[in-house]
Amino acid sequence: xxxxxxxxxxxxxxxxxxxxxxxxxKTPDAMPNNAIRGFIDMIATLVNDHRPTDLVACWDNDWRPxxxxxxxxxxxxxxxxxxxxxxxxxxxxxxxxVPVIVDVLAAVGISRLGIDGYEADDVIGTLAxxxxxxxxxxxxxxxxxLFQLVDDERGVRILYTARGGVREPDVVDxxxxxxxxxxxxxGAYADMAVLRGDxxxxxxxxxxxxxxxAATLINxxxxxxxxxxxxxxxxxxxxxxxxxxxxAAADYLDAAPAVVEVVKNAPVPPTLNTALPxxxxxxxxxxxxxxxxxxxxxxxxxxQALNLPAL
Numbered sequence: 001x002x003x004x005x006x007x008x009x010x011x012x013x014x015x016x017x018x019x020x021x022x023x024x025x026k027t028p029d030a031m032p033n034n035a036i037r038g039f040i041d042m043i044a045t046l047v048n049d050h051r052p053t054d055l056v057a058c059w060d061n062d063w064r065p066x067x068x069x070x071x072x073x074x075x076x077x078x079x080x081x082x083x084x085x086x087x088x089x090x091x092x093x094x095x096x097x098v099p100v101i102v103d104v105l106a107a108v109g110i111s112r113l114g115i116d117g118y119e120a121d122d123v124i125g126t127l128a129x130x131x132x133x134x135x136x137x138x139x140x141x142x143x144x145x146l147f148q149l150v151d152d153e154r155g156v157r158i159l160y161t162a163r164g165g166v167r168e169p170d171v172v173d174x175x176x177x178x179x180x181x182x183x184x185x186x187g188a189y190a191d192m193a194v195l196r197g198d199x200x201x202x203x204x205x206x207x208x209x210x211x212x213x214a215a216t217l218i219n220x221x222x223x224x225x226x227x228x229x230x231x232x233x234x235x236x237x238x239x240x241x242x243x244x245x246x247x248a249a250a251d252y253l254d255a256a257p258a259v260v261e262v263v264k265n266a267p268v269p270p271t272l273n274t275a276l277p278x279x280x281x282x283x284x285x286x287x288x289x290x291x292x293x294x295x296x297x298x299x300x301x302x303x304q305a306l307n308l309p310a311l
Contacts, residue, residue, distance in 0.1 A: 005131050005274060006052035007124045009141035010112075011060050014039045014101060016142060016161065018094045026294065033293045035097040040104060040298035042166045047276070047305040049167075050138055050159070054274035057105055058123040059114030063088050066117070071255040074202040100293055107286035108302065109277030118266045121145055125262030127274075128156050140166065145201070147172055148190035148262065156186075182215040191224040194256045203256060206249040208241065228253060280308055287311050 017038025025032060047055070068075045081087040105112045113123050121143070128137045128149050136155040139146050142162040149156050150172055158172035170176065174185060183189050195214035197205020209217070220237070221227040231238060231246050238246065246253075280286055280303070290299045290311060303310055 003054055003131075003135035004050070004052045004138065005054040005056075005127070005135040006046060006050060006138045006140060007127055008043070008046075008055070008057045009120055009124060009139070009143060009146065010039075010057045010101075011063075011120060012142040013042050013140065013161070013166070014098065015094070016165065017042060018091065018097070020165070023093065031096055031293065032093040033097065033100075033295065035094055036100050036104065036293055037295060037298045039101050040295065040302050043110070044298070044302040044305040045166045046140060046159075047302075052138065053276060054135065055110060055276055056123075056127060056272075056274050057110060057112040058120040058127070059112055060120045061114035061116045062118060065119060065122075068259045071258045072203060072252075074204070075259055076202050078202055100289065103285070104289055104295070104299070107280070107282040107289060108299075108306070108308075109279065109281030111272065111274050113268070113272060115266045115268070118263060122263035122266045123268075125149060125264045126266040126268055129264040130268070132156075140169070145193070145198075145260070146262070147177060148186045148193070148260075150174055150177060150186035150189070181211065183218060187223065188215075188218050190257075190261055191218045191227075194224055194253065194260050198260075201259075203259060204252065206245055206252065208245045213242075224253070224257065276306060277308065280311075283311070 014035045018035035021034040021038035021041075023032050023034045043055075046052075064076045064080075076088075079088055081089050102112065113127075114120070115123055124139055124141075124146060128139060131137050132151075132154040138157060138159050139149060140159045140161065142160065144160075146158055150158060152174045159166070159169040160172050161169050163170060177183050177186070177189055181189060181192065183192050192211070192214040195206050195209050195217065196211045197203045206214075217227055218224065221230055231243065286299065290296055300310055
């Protein structure tokens with residue numbers, strides 16, 4: 001059977017779980033567990049529905065890497081805690097649940113990978129590219145930034161959870177990109193995204209260049225490099241306000257690709273084992289976590305999806 005590698009944009013999923021799963025604590029002073037329960041349930045659903053052979057929960061060891069901040073200082077500044085030096089805002093009831101998610105993954109034996117100095121997107125990009133030719137890749141995310149990895153020829157697609165969640169995700173392949181954004185490839189999507197910008201990441205884009213115009217320009221010239229060469233050479237097809245705006249954005253266009261494009265060569269540990277677990281890694285630890293955080297139902301469902309014995 002061909003390997004099927006599933007890569008989870010973990011923060012995207014546990015934030016969705018936190019906001020989508022009711023908080024049903026037995027007592028007011030109990031620790032919340034809705035994100036934990038929801039995240040575990042999501043993995044069970046994804047394994048049941050898509051039957052990966054390999055799975056990695058990809059982590060943000062650095063949610064705002066210095067190399068991106070150096071390129072575009074406004075990168076994600078609106079998500080920082082006021083007065084902090086790079087601390088990301090997080091709901092008070094979510095923050096204590098994240099370490100428990102880490103512990104549950106370890107106890108079950110599901111691979112989790114974060115790399116210092118990089119975002120989860122970069123871990124995903126690196127693992128997806130490394131799997132070219134050896135595995136079909138499904139990237140699970142609610143973030144459009146990862147659409148740039150779509151590659152039909154190499155078997156990389158996105159299960160996009162923003163609308164239908166993990167139960168009914170949009171399957172993003174090159175046909176989807178063409179239909180939705182009028183771009184042909186993941187690489188063209190990244191170039192279009194540079195021009196368009198993204199307020200959710202603090203990327204201004206080129207003033208006056210929206211999504212449709214950005215796609216038209218990338219389609220006309222092939223990629224951002226060729227478009228910039230045309231600007232510099234005085235291509236008469238670029239004129240008026242559009243030329244003026246593109247010329248004025250030269251510094252931004254120099255810097256933005258390093259922010260928008262995911263890293264594809266982050267230093268992955270050579271010992272990383274991505275295969276689904278064939279046994280529960282730490283039975284006693286999983287039993288303790290299940291009891292302490294009232295996880296009986298989601299953990300049982302996950303173990304069943306993984307064909308592992310019940311606790």
